[in-house]
Amino acid sequence: MNSQAEFVAALLDPERDCPADLKTWNGSDPAARFAVYRNNVLSSLIDALAASFPVVQQLVGETFFRAMAAVYVRHSPPRTRILADYGADFPAFIQGFAPAASLPYLADVARLELLRIRAYHAADAAPLDADALATALAAPERLASLLLRLQPALGLLDSAFAVVSLWAAHQGALTLAEVDLDQAQCALVLRNGLEVEVLGIRSGDAVLIQALLQGRPLGAATQLALACDPAFDLGACLAHLLRAGAITHCAYDTQRPLP
Template sequence: MSAHTFAAALLDPAAPCPPGLAAWNGSDVAQRFAVYRNNVTVSLVEALADTFTVVRELVGDAFFRTLATAFVRRSPPRSPVLAWYGGDFPDFVAAFPPAAGVPYLADVARLEYARVIAFHAADATPLPAAALAAWLEAPERLPALRLQLHPALSVLASPFAIVSLWAAHQGLAEIAEVDPYRPQCALVARSDDSVEISEIPAPAARFVAALQSGAALGEAVAQAAADGTVFDPTACLGLLIGRQLLVDAAMPQQGDS
């Protein structure tokens, strides 16, 4: 019996007990395998529940377990580190027909998984204030400057009020006052050992995303204002500096793109 056959049977409740198994005490192998199969599924569902707490609260425990069980059977872990399990869960939620009545559920899941990524991201030393000040003394060169952001930083743009929904389920806002259909952009970043989520304007989110993709400062400003919005990067840069999310700055050498 191959490991693939065993794993497939483990996640398919309709599959028979794999051949070739034996119990040391002569007990019913099929019954013991069924118990083991159930325990594996339950433990994976619990792992998802620990990561996607707001998703679970939005739909209720029974619905969440149905949703999570369906995901587990379709997308078992590919790593022994369960902290990372669930990266595909938001896309699964978006395509899960019974969840169609809660259209913001997938983006809330994306926000919650972004917290996982931020929490486990590598550490990085913030850019010294003196180094940044030196660049600011040559404003004519700033458009070509490339900024490296902290690896624990990400942004997420959504047509739904994902930041407010998340905050309400942390006791930071009243859920009854949240309009879930108000577009919001989230900035997710780790500070010390905690992950913070805050709302930022859509142009600022585009600006940060452009910097993360490797765009120079001038290009990032242009992308932020791509919809015709007048964008001044001062406030956004101030936020990144204040939260120590800038870790490096470099001017491309002559001939570099």
């Protein structure tokens, strides 16, 4: 192991000794200085995770969260200088973290918070003018081949747990006592100006949106949504997306629609 790799490994592992060739400019004890630096780095990374996953921390408490985050940090050091990107695999880590097994919904709450971060930092995209979509929808014979592009900030989460309600409870919109944790919910995350919104949507709506994100034309996407939810309402779903500014472009597919 080269000296740089040894330094990084020792920095995130308190069981390792201070690198042997480490020197200080003023002749002070390198091990003592390194211990302070190690603690500051670890604390900074844990603080970054706490800022990115505030609801997760509220659900488990600060002490448990910081202990869990410390384990994560030691096994998953940052791979970029941008701390806002740190923690991309934190939800997967939580799902496999045995001490958190009694909270099976915790990983999905973390996934929802990660989608909010990505939405906040996503590229800007002007919403489609309502008249443009109305014109496209006025040609029913061509609806099946209509392609809709959605804003880059949009994200979806299909959860077996009440993640939207949990999120709302921690924003003061309802109480935790009102939340049925085992109620499956689909979350739509998008940005409206500088505000990131978390909205609960029907399963059929989520299937349609996912299909549109995959580049499927409206006809095929609608069939998939109806197969999932026979009560799916295409008009209501499109109106909801349009009001939210989620649709940015529409065009007709010149190729054969995806099945």
